Amino acid sequence: MSQADSIHTLSLKGIHDGVHTGKFSVMEATDAYLDRIERFNPELNAYITVTRESAQAQAVDIDNRIRKGELTGAMAGVPYSLKDLFCSEGVRTTCASNMLSNFISPYDAHVAAKLKAAGGVLLGKNNMDEFAMGSSNETSAFGNVCNPWDTTKVPGGSSGGGAATIAARLAPMTLGTDTGGSIRQPASFCNITGIKPTYGRISRYGMIAFASSLDQCGPMAPSAEDCAITMNIIAGLDSRDSTSVDLPVPDYTANLNGSLEGLRIGLPKEFFAEGLDAQVGAVIDRAIKEFQAKGAIIKEVTLPNSHLAVPVYYVVAPAECSSNLSRFDGVRFGHRCENPKDLMDLYERSRWEGFGDEVKRRIMIGTYALSAGYYDAYYLKAQQVRRLIKQDFEAAFKDVDVIMGPSCPTTAFGIGAKKDDPIAMYLEDLYTIPVSLAGLPGMTFPIGFAADGLPVGMQLVGNYFEEARMLNIAHQYQQWTDWHTQVPAQFA
Amino acid sequence: MAISEAEVKKVARLARLAVPDDRLEAYTQNLSNILNLVDQLSAVDTTGVEPMAHPLDMMQRLREDVVTETSHREKYQSVAPEVEDGLYLVPKVLE
Amino acid sequence: MEWETVIGLEIHAQLATNSKIFSGSSTAYGAEPNTQANLVDLGMPGVLPVLNKKAVELAIRLGLAIDAEIAPRSIFARKNYFYPDSPKGYQISQYELPIVGLGHMDIQLENGDTKRIGITRAHLEEDAGKSLHEDFQGQTGIDLNRAGTPLLEIVSEPDMRNAKEAVAYMKKLHALVRYLGVGDGNMQEGSFRCDANVSVRRPGAEFGTRAEIKNLNSFKFIERAINHEVERQIDIIESGGKVVQETRLYDPDKDETRSMRSKEDANDYRYFPDPDLLPVEITPADIEAVRATMPELPDAKKQRFMAEYALTAYDASLLTLSREVADYFEAVAQGCGDAKLAANWVNGEVSKTLADNEMEIAAVPVSSAALIELLKRIQDNTVSNKIARDVFAAMWNGEGSADAIIDKKGLKQITDTSAIEAVIDEIIANNPGQVAEYRSGKDKLFGFFVGQAMRASKGKANPNTLNDILKQKLEG
Numbered sequence A: 001m002s003q004a005d006s007i008h009t010l011s012l013k014g015i016h017d018g019v020h021t022g023k024f025s026v027m028e029a030t031d032a033y034l035d036r037i038e039r040f041n042p043e044l045n046a047y048i049t050v051t052r053e054s055a056q057a058q059a060v061d062i063d064n065r066i067r068k069g070e071l072t073g074a075m076a077g078v079p080y081s082l083k084d085l086f087c088s089e090g091v092r093t094t095c096a097s098n099m100l101s102n103f104i105s106p107y108d109a110h111v112a113a114k115l116k117a118a119g120g121v122l123l124g125k126n127n128m129d130e131f132a133m134g135s136s137n138e139t140s141a142f143g144n145v146c147n148p149w150d151t152t153k154v155p156g157g158s159s160g161g162g163a164a165t166i167a168a169r170l171a172p173m174t175l176g177t178d179t180g181g182s183i184r185q186p187a188s189f190c191n192i193t194g195i196k197p198t199y200g201r202i203s204r205y206g207m208i209a210f211a212s213s214l215d216q217c218g219p220m221a222p223s224a225e226d227c228a229i230t231m232n233i234i235a236g237l238d239s240r241d242s243t244s245v246d247l248p249v250p251d252y253t254a255n256l257n258g259s260l261e262g263l264r265i266g267l268p269k270e271f272f273a274e275g276l277d278a279q280v281g282a283v284i285d286r287a288i289k290e291f292q293a294k295g296a297i298i299k300e301v302t303l304p305n306s307h308l309a310v311p312v313y314y315v316v317a318p319a320e321c322s323s324n325l326s327r328f329d330g331v332r333f334g335h336r337c338e339n340p341k342d343l344m345d346l347y348e349r350s351r352w353e354g355f356g357d358e359v360k361r362r363i364m365i366g367t368y369a370l371s372a373g374y375y376d377a378y379y380l381k382a383q384q385v386r387r388l389i390k391q392d393f394e395a396a397f398k399d400v401d402v403i404m405g406p407s408c409p410t411t412a413f414g415i416g417a418k419k420d421d422p423i424a425m426y427l428e429d430l431y432t433i434p435v436s437l438a439g440l441p442g443m444t445f446p447i448g449f450a451a452d453g454l455p456v457g458m459q460l461v462g463n464y465f466e467e468a469r470m471l472n473i474a475h476q477y478q479q480w481t482d483w484h485t486q487v488p489a490q491f492a
Numbered sequence B: 001m002a003i004s005e006a007e008v009k010k011v012a013r014l015a016r017l018a019v020p021d022d023r024l025e026a027y028t029q030n031l032s033n034i035l036n037l038v039d040q041l042s043a044v045d046t047t048g049v050e051p052m053a054h055p056l057d058m059m060q061r062l063r064e065d066v067v068t069e070t071s072h073r074e075k076y077q078s079v080a081p082e083v084e085d086g087l088y089l090v091p092k093v094l095e
Numbered sequence C: 001m002e003w004e005t006v007i008g009l010e011i012h013a014q015l016a017t018n019s020k021i022f023s024g025s026s027t028a029y030g031a032e033p034n035t036q037a038n039l040v041d042l043g044m045p046g047v048l049p050v051l052n053k054k055a056v057e058l059a060i061r062l063g064l065a066i067d068a069e070i071a072p073r074s075i076f077a078r079k080n081y082f083y084p085d086s087p088k089g090y091q092i093s094q095y096e097l098p099i100v101g102l103g104h105m106d107i108q109l110e111n112g113d114t115k116r117i118g119i120t121r122a123h124l125e126e127d128a129g130k131s132l133h134e135d136f137q138g139q140t141g142i143d144l145n146r147a148g149t150p151l152l153e154i155v156s157e158p159d160m161r162n163a164k165e166a167v168a169y170m171k172k173l174h175a176l177v178r179y180l181g182v183g184d185g186n187m188q189e190g191s192f193r194c195d196a197n198v199s200v201r202r203p204g205a206e207f208g209t210r211a212e213i214k215n216l217n218s219f220k221f222i223e224r225a226i227n228h229e230v231e232r233q234i235d236i237i238e239s240g241g242k243v244v245q246e247t248r249l250y251d252p253d254k255d256e257t258r259s260m261r262s263k264e265d266a267n268d269y270r271y272f273p274d275p276d277l278l279p280v281e282i283t284p285a286d287i288e289a290v291r292a293t294m295p296e297l298p299d300a301k302k303q304r305f306m307a308e309y310a311l312t313a314y315d316a317s318l319l320t321l322s323r324e325v326a327d328y329f330e331a332v333a334q335g336c337g338d339a340k341l342a343a344n345w346v347n348g349e350v351s352k353t354l355a356d357n358e359m360e361i362a363a364v365p366v367s368s369a370a371l372i373e374l375l376k377r378i379q380d381n382t383v384s385n386k387i388a389r390d391v392f393a394a395m396w397n398g399e400g401s402a403d404a405i406i407d408k409k410g411l412k413q414i415t416d417t418s419a420i421e422a423v424i425d426e427i428i429a430n431n432p433g434q435v436a437e438y439r440s441g442k443d444k445l446f447g448f449f450v451g452q453a454m455r456a457s458k459g460k461a462n463p464n465t466l467n468d469i470l471k472q473k474l475e476g
């Protein structure tokens, strides 16, 4: 077996060390992943665009710069992919929508520029739910994505392409976005690690907006350590995003080995109630006991308004998206209908043709919730309940250091199973949405497999800006378990 | 709360979406279901609760008044459906 | 039966910033289309707004000048509507919690009375782009250079009762905006524009239904448009109809207002707080920092001019209409030491000539120093006030300094009594009839002799000396 055949089994650190010690070149690492993508992507549909040529050109350049000693950082020479809603200059950025199927972004998103400057190699752009609206990656205009653990199942969404990419090792790391669970839920379905940092921790500049007060970018990778390395590159203040936070960025890799002795873990009783699949519950319980065995203190906490999170979310997110997506009007970029007869026709047909059904449903709900006579009853009410949800967490964090529970009520469901039932689909995000509404950091890491053979992820919720502590906890768990290193046999 | 087909039409117009007649019923049904889900909120007592527009209690950072941009018109217009003489074209706007 | 007009104005003042309100693009006027439209101004997918500090400071500045409360916490909102000159499909504006709250401004009425006009609020917002209706194969061209230009929208209470008051208010606000350096007030370039809400009612009755007239970018148009609109509304009501609430566009070419049906559909703006922009906090220290840089305000300056220079209220208010005129006047008054003379000249010859030439004081070809030199020649009797006006005209035309012109044209006043006596003797000799009439009591003829004598001296005779000698000789 040649070196190239095992590069995909390496961690970010392994790849970095490999290229910096001359075990293999950046080009070899890049080609290894490009070859895997070519081989496996047709089955998974995890990539919308593969940037083979520019990746190879970047690899040549980075190889040179590493040799000259110009690039030494932790991402130098490491390939990665991006969810297809991060603008990447000169590369097609579609948001998995017909609206942007030919949109070549004229600029780089903040995080894309950061990874580029750090010497990473962009392999391509991952499939996703259209405009990040969905929990199964079935709303993509570029076709659904298959879960590598069972290709008849969905990978989750909206960062479903990214989750499948990491699970099948078609990239060692990708960036996803999470508005109501879009990193955590697919991470759970695909047996990978993903973190949605505190709202404001990472700049949203260049991330095509779904719901601006909720959207947050984060890394998805096999391990917590890989996520920590990535966080070091992408976190921090960006003057172009008014909501990005001006707080010092810790070294996320520095405290990965902190002890869990005395860690107070809160279990929200509402997350273990009716609705949680018993098989999933059993896996969660087992993992909690492992933490307890390592010296953690387990406490029950309550989030009494968490059951209202889904309804709040389905007002707030559509309201914001209805406005955010108004810029897609067929004038300056994006899809334009044929032969518009007047301005109204241009708008109405371009938008009808460009957007898929789920996106249009949400635009309409949001428009309705903001319109005269409904604003107070829907939008304002939702904002008030949103505060109640945040206050629940604030109260809980008085007694505990972190909160743990399931990321999702079930394991990955079948492709098509919930496609025609938006409400059933929305309830998938029952446990992740409250965290998003509060703006808290949330994370998923693999903790085993349910009786159906599909992976289960643990959701870990930290207090504001406590990403380092969360990464430490997940990393420690990954020191005594190997769930996160498991790959479906056919993609090993 | 159920939404009527007429209301859906009105909302679609506001949102500039040309819903064809044969899709109106399906949309109305879906939107009504979503509104039913959302209606749980009406029962919550929110007296005195301040609405929350942002997850963090932060104030805005301001930027200095400095021109930092130069023209990239050709590049930005390369993704435009229709331009002429540096202008974006749309069907005639009547005032 | 009598009708009462009720007018409220919404004035958009472009703020004097270098860059746009939410992006680093230039706000300079007149660039090639779309060369000052960057990613943020174009509303490209993924971009975000970042607020310009200077725009906030300028808003505070105006707020302080109208005695308004500055909001300690103010919120940006999205106003959602589709229009090709609005690239994001929404305008970032302020709705609840605008930066400037309730204030007021006093205007001078024609009869000399002062009237207080309430100002409801002033809020920051971004301007839209421009639609060019030239024919591009039946299409409209969109230029987004102006999109994102910072505006302060100043909303008055419905306190004005006729078009003249509205014009007085707008002029006063215009002067204030320029005084403060808040904006350049250039109306041709659209930096100062007005929408007028107009309704009519029976005196004392409830407000009538109002129409909003858009696109008023000159003092002349606003007066005409309001008067037209008032007539239109009265005609409708008197013929049994009802005024509909609508937006009307004033067309200066046709001198009429017409309904803007195109905007009717977009009435539900779905305002909500912009999730991309956090609340803006303004501390008392921020306000004091702005206050420390405030220039003397027009009303305070007017009071000072009246006290310090013993000017009439009328003179003082004319001189304080613009900061540049006030500065010019003060330089002249101090230079020549006679404020009344300076005021007469600045409000008289200088303003008149500027107006005749459609020029602003900034472009005046006769500097304050040059005018001082001329006024000194009046004060030392080198020229009369009347001759000085001719000298001023020559100075305006660039013929040189006051002294040079007086010299070159031989305009020096004749103060030599013997020369004047000779002139007068000759006139008395040539007009025996008039002399006889005068001496028999027809006093009014004195003016006739003054005129004759002045003409004979080519206007150079010192008028006081001439009067004295003439009186003496005629009585004699």
Ligand SMILES: [Mg+2]
Binding pocket: C010, C153, C195
């Ligand atoms: Mg207005």
Ligand SMILES: [Zn+2]
Binding pocket: C012, C125, C153
């Ligand atoms: Zn406005």
